[in-house]
Amino acid sequence: MANRIDRALVTDTALRLLNEVGLEGLTLRRIAKELDVQAPALYWHFKNKQELLDEMATEMFRRMTPDLMPAEGAGWQEAMAHATRVVRRALLGYRDGAKVFSGTRFTDASYATPLEEFLRISVESGFSPRGAARAWFTVNTYTMGYVIEEQSVHPVPGERDPAYDQNTRGERLGGSPLAIEAGNEFFGDLDAGYEAGLRAVMAGIEATLLKEPGHH
Structure with a gap:
């Protein structure tokens, strides 16, 4: 049977x-x-495979949803940082997790409740509805792109691709000291790199989207 x-x-x-x-x-x-x-x-x-990938991405999100919500009374910075760290950690748990998750369409509306809560927190913190949406979209796409890059360095969780060996890269680049040092920043401590980029993105969001004039 x-x-x-x-x-x-x-x-x-x-x-x-x-x-x-x-x-x-x-x-x-x-x-x-x-x-x-x-x-x-x-x-x-x-x-087809794309329909399956859409469902896989949706299931990934369902599994991370219980951990996404911030603490009671959290402001937009705390809520945003917490949620994006949860997403990053979850995607790193799957080989090619970010590639599967990005560019897919959710197959149900399970994302609506947490998204509504994130947007509510942001609007209550002073964002316009449009500004809140743009802020969350921006930090989400930063996280997706960063994890895709991370997973090229570590294509299998816990294993580093030898192509990213910094000594070999330094020898190949020869007389380009700034480019060599940039590689150490790009591919060295990936956790610290993510946090540094997240701070920069959130500072930009605060400077350009919070209480942005002309958005109602």
């Missing part, structure tokens, strides 16, 4: 396999093999 499968089982299997094979190796055929079914059986649930 054929194994019974549903969307949730396929998605959970795909997320588990992601750490083994990465985004490039994650195919419907590979997932079907893991589930011991024929590949066409998956097409009852997902028309």
Whole structure:
């Protein structure tokens, strides 16, 4: 008798396999093999790989949602920093996690409640509704881009790509001392780099979007 499968089982299997094979190796055929079914059986649930990626991203968000919400009474800076750190940590838990998560469409409205809360906190802190939306979109895209870069340095969680060896890079760049030092900043302490960039982004948000005139 054929194994019974549903969307949730396929998605959970795909997320588990992601750490083994990465985004490039994650195919419907590979997932079907893991589930011991024929590949066409998956097409009852997902028309193509993009539909599956959309559901995987949505499930990733569902799993991080319980940790996203800030402490009671938190201001916009605390709420924003907390949420983006949660997102970053969650995506780093999956091989190619940021590539899967970015550029996909959520398959349900589960994101609406936390988003509404983040926007409410921001508006109550002095942002216009448009400014609040732009602020959250900006810090989210910073986080997505940063984690994509992180996961090129560490394509498998806990393993560093030898291509990012700083000594080798320094020898290759030779007489470009500033470029060599930049590599140490880009690819050295990735946690500290994220926090430094986050502070810069949030300072820019405060300077350009908080109580921005002309937005109502």
